[in-house]
Amino acid sequence: EVDDTPDIPSLVRALGGCRTPVCHTLLGDPPPTPKPIPELWTLLAHLLHPNTTAAEHGLVLAPDGSTVALAPLFAGIEVGLKRAAGWSGPIDQPYAALDALYAVTITEALGTSFLMARVNGTAALGPDGCWDDVDNPQNFTLLGPPSLVPDAVANGAMDGVLLGTRLAEEPIPLSVLFRRYYGVENGITSGWPHSSRRRRDFGALTAVGKLEEEVAAMLRVLRGLSPTRELLEEFGEEEEAGVAHRAAREFMEVYVECPAIIPRCMWGARPYRGTPKPLSPPLGSIYIHHTFVPSAPCRSFAACARDMRSMQLFHQDTRGWDDIGYSFVVGSDGYLYQGRGWHWVGAHTRGHNTKGYGVGYVGNFSTSLPDPEAIALVRDGLIPCAVRAGWLHQNYTLHGHRQMVNTSCPGDALFQEIQTWHGFKVGTGSCGIAGIGHLAHSDALEMEGWGKCGGCWG
Structure with a gap:
């Protein structure tokens, strides 16, 4: 259970949970490191591994059997809390064109991943993976070559958007929010946790056209940043629009329209x-x-x-x-x-x-x-x-x-x-x-x- 402290998102930031250029620019420099909470500090430091970019790190196994990346989850939560406090988003161009909630959770990773796939011929989405022990999960292994948007990142991003939206409307203690979302404290008679409905709920909140617009806006931002600047040098406006269209369409097909399948x-x-x-x-x-x-x-x-x-x-x-x-x-x-x-x-x-x-x-x-x-x-x-x-x-x-x-x-x-x-x-x-x-x-x-x-x- 997560402690009911307002410094949780700040603690995650301090441990490296928002390391990408766009995320850092949108959310600003990490706030001063909060007073250490020994147990929580140790847990999050172990989970986030700020000194590595390996796709197998920074993940947790949710009670519904899905694996969730913490960085996009907490980035979305931070945006939601900022909006609840009156923050309207970035004002400087080209960042002002971005919806910060989507930018820090999914569109930077999604746009970059499809650019890399276009150039290198690699996979842009997936794969899923497995824990060594579902009763005591310690090590996670991907089931194939990694992309920048493996299934766990997609899950964390969708959860970040959904929970960030919820917090922007009505801030509640994070422990309550997590119990309601990842547990069964939600009044649903079938007993399904909200997290098992993330694909349906994300699709209801996010039309494919909305996601395409956000990826396109992100690609315009990435033109000014390294290393994506070099990747986009050979792309004209039409090709760039094609990348945004493909990224949004394929993400929605794989993670919204198709059901999740628990691997063997x-x-x-x-x-x-x-x-x-x-x-x-x-x-x-x-x-x-x-x-x-x-x-x-x-x-x-x-x-x-x-x-x-x-x-x-x-x-x-x-x-x-x-x-x-x-x-x-x-x-x-x-x-x-x-x-x-x-x-x-x-x-x-x-x-x-x-x-x-x-x-x-x-x-x-x-x-x-x-x-x-x-x-x-x-x-x-x-x-x-x-x-x-x-x-x-x-x-x-x-x-x-x-x-x-x-x-x-x-x-x-x-x-x-x-x-x-x-x-x-x-x-x-x-x-x-x-x-x-x-x-x-x-x-x-x-x-x-x-x-x-x-x-x-x-």
């Missing part, structure tokens, strides 16, 4: 047994399941991670499969969980595993539906993003598990729901099952499509 290493997956068989995307189908067991939806990162480990254990040790069968699993905590993912053949729909992805909702949805937001994660998020990224054909077909084999999966209620989704195809599977009504076969026995139906294996 974060839920504690055991290794795949044997050698995974590669898929050949784009695939033509997606198959919707419910887990049946666990029968209750998981509503927190801890509960969903526990369910993922339990299902993998059952699939590997009891069924004798190589891994958890699903491609992806949907929690009721605001997140998707990586099973076999986009690249590996799953064990979810017997006879069709190479043809499509299997997506399982945690819970028994025979008589009730998942939360509306959990439904939207797949219907409005995962599937359109899979098409755009080339994992699914544009003319994909969507099926309930019961259409392909003799099973009641994904439950009567969920099956009725998915019939309203784009791409749903009425038809029969290889066993001639029409996919209508509740069949007697047990999901607990069948689980991943290993049910017997009229002599053929579905």
Whole structure:
């Protein structure tokens, strides 16, 4: 828990939390170092590592399972507190054209990252990463080559914008703010913390046009600063505008329109047994399941991670499969969980595993539906993003598990729901099952499509 002292943002600044040229210019020189708070000083000094720029430093693991960069988070908070005290922003050109809240949280890093990517051919966004121990996180490792906007920086930036906006409207103690945002002290009946909705809330606050305008304004500022001055020398106005457009569009696609997926290493997956068989995307189908067991939806990162480990254990040790069968699993905590993912053949729909992805909702949805937001994660998020990224054909077909084999999966209620989704195809599977009504076969026995139906294996 963060101490209720007004010097927290100042302490973060003193420890190097705002080191970039634009951030320093907008917020000014760090205020005098506050009277040391021994425990907090030690903690923040360890987290921020002011003498390094490594992407693995300055991060914390939030209770919802997401990793958050502290520098953009606290920079946004400082802007919010300044605005609450009457600060209207910079007055000198070209900085006066910037929205300080976006400048210190995301647009400087975003504009610079896309410039570097344009020149060097490197990634401009991502990747995600993993902690060594989610119960006692000490070391964070990226899952690929770093960019200036890895997932943790994107999370910290979005949180900084959202919390900075909140504080500008009504300053409240930071400990209260953090409990409400990262915990469940928010009156939400499903128990989702606000942080699990950061993508939705940031998208509601920030239109893609607004972000593009802010990146464009930032690029004009960066023309006068080193080393970006050298990068922009060869860029005309049209090219500069193109960078701003691409940066805003891709950021919104990756971090707002697409749902967050918790990687295997974060839920504690055991290794795949044997050698995974590669898929050949784009695939033509997606198959919707419910887990049946666990029968209750998981509503927190801890509960969903526990369910993922339990299902993998059952699939590997009891069924004798190589891994958890699903491609992806949907929690009721605001997140998707990586099973076999986009690249590996799953064990979810017997006879069709190479043809499509299997997506399982945690819970028994025979008589009730998942939360509306959990439904939207797949219907409005995962599937359109899979098409755009080339994992699914544009003319994909969507099926309930019961259409392909003799099973009641994904439950009567969920099956009725998915019939309203784009791409749903009425038809029969290889066993001639029409996919209508509740069949007697047990999901607990069948689980991943290993049910017997009229002599053929579905």
